[in-house]
Amino acid sequence: MAISSHIKEMMEGSSFIRKMFETGAKLKEQYGDDNVYDFSLGNPDVPPIQKFTDTVIKIMEEDIPAKHGYMANAGFSFARKAVAAQVSKDQKADVDEQSVVMTCGAGGALNIVLKSILNPGDRVLVSSPCFMEYKFYADNHGGKLEIIKPKENFELDADAFEKAMGADVAAVILNSPNNPSGKIYSKENLNSLFEVLKKASDKYGRSIYVICDEPYRNIVFDGAEVPAVFPLYNNSIVVTSYSKNLSLPGERIGYVAANPAADDFDDLMNAVILCNRIMGFVNAPALMQRAVSELQGETVDISVYQRKRDLLCEELSRIGYEFEKPKGTFYLFIKAPGGDDAAFADLLLKERVLVVPGSGFAMPGYFRISYCVEDKTIKGSFSGFEKAFKQVCKNC
């Protein structure tokens, strides 16, 4: 016996994605990068803004004591203040630095929040389709992820959530704009869920948290707005990163921002800060804290994503694919012709088009296109998309 049995099981379970990744790498080797149309990864391709680069260089050139040193585990006070001011606007609430902990990305933020609140066996609910790393994150801290099926058009199904309620429900994760569907949950839809959670909190005598995972908050089109959750639900916590809006996913910079109206607010924040330390994150990267504190409210050029979305939507509609045109993120979530997402993804693979089957988001029957790729990849893929479609829908 060498490694952990549980991790060994997980490794076997995640071999599907690795296999897909390896198949993609082999295809690229065989046909060349330009002849493989890889829509599988959410790695933003719009470069960071010039102001980010300038800000980092300015900080590096400045004379700042302990520039790269430890700071309080919650982060630099000036960074927390800058973030709090932005969160106040986003969440239409009065948020100060006490609400904010700087983190190693949204992945780090989610883990320290879940570790802070989960007791052994607790359930964490999420509406499908969803990012499946949540399952690992809940499991890391003794919890269990439970997937709740959505209504039509991927809306939250408050009735389904109500049926799942129990004393062991610790939190609901909300990811809006949603990966993979691009869905932005409306205020009405959110309120229907929050009513259920408030009733269950009273009934079971525990604070059920709503964890808003919103790295795509600023990647929205057609004037769409992402509703503020803080005024609607007290026990709410934002976890997010600058990975998507500033195209910095490799730098691991994000934050936790808790609603000042949350139950036992001080305990909650002290727990989050403690967990940031004891999980080994210790603190968010210092230089990136300094940089993002000067870049609040900035985003990369979102119009590029909008243009790519429109390009894809127009052509895929023309071919006959069925999907809702999303108002946010850089994903399209499309009905798999024939209904079998894995089989259809295989058909696309034969055309050297790489997508992720919806089963990877707890939503079989669909597939995800991540369109943060070059225009030539999009244009080059169309004939493959058409061929695969026609193979399945000969008589559609």
Place this chain on the structure above:
Amino acid sequence: MAISSHIKEMMEGSSFIRKMFETGAKLKEQYGDDNVYDFSLGNPDVPPIQKFTDTVIKIMEEDIPAKHGYMANAGFSFARKAVAAQVSKDQKADVDEQSVVMTCGAGGALNIVLKSILNPGDRVLVSSPCFMEYKFYADNHGGKLEIIKPKENFELDADAFEKAMGADVAAVILNSPNNPSGKIYSKENLNSLFEVLKKASDKYGRSIYVICDEPYRNIVFDGAEVPAVFPLYNNSIVVTSYSKNLSLPGERIGYVAANPAADDFDDLMNAVILCNRIMGFVNAPALMQRAVSELQGETVDISVYQRKRDLLCEELSRIGYEFEKPKGTFYLFIKAPGGDDAAFADLLLKERVLVVPGSGFAMPGYFRISYCVEDKTIKGSFSGFEKAFKQVCKNC
């Protein structure tokens, strides 16, 4: 009920350190920063080398595709290669990039390694005195830290380790040069432990890992060398960071390097990479990976620490304090006059001198001085050290 009961307990347990921190902050407010002599934190005060700053600026100015983007969870291939070349020298072994995973500091590295190897209830052994965050790190992944008392002069006590062996021992953490004692374990002393571990591995049929936590490997004086562990013990893993040798603790950059001779090497590395991802680290900060890959073998000006050590050792010896002059780190670990470390730390506090009682390192009867502070702090503290000493040792 709001937050996790286990975390709530931990918060209550760690209130001692918080209280000390708060007392220090109050003292500084009351008497001014210059009149408080704070030796409590291991935050390097020697600035990073100019080459670090130049390298970061150069990288920021270069045109590099996806400069701040995701890479493989293990890190950039070029960074892993650069680290592997350095580890090959440090460990006198032939190490390639397959052995290396870039991490968010040594804290991140330790956590992903422990998660990779621990089964529920497993024990992780460590010789005291030791960094007590290890306790949290083991606990995070269902393990238990067990402290083994050292021999005189803080040497590893192989007999004591032998008595502690059992089927549930998954790993031993070795921290050399040691925080807080500054001890460098000799090759002979290490071998005495490794013999025990090899026998126990055979007896219990499991791979017992030696995790070498060595961020102070390059902070050594008087020509001291830290022995290579890879040639001595196959199931060995280095976890470390650039926090101390490059004075970058806030940037969270480090690595895991596993011995290529380790049992089930591929499984082990795949587990470490998976855990880096699923714990929410995802990958080590991209810009710092790029920077340190060009700074292998570099260190800050170590002579500054040596000078501070000598300044303190000379004066504290003169006063009458008892300690071994350490050959590494930037810590002194001193016998508490009177034997009660907490009481003596309180006496020093009255002289506005902040130290950490040995109880905080599982070694009561001592206290730790962290001398990565300004010279004026060192010089200003001497009269306080003398007064406190004389109060306890009136008749010494």
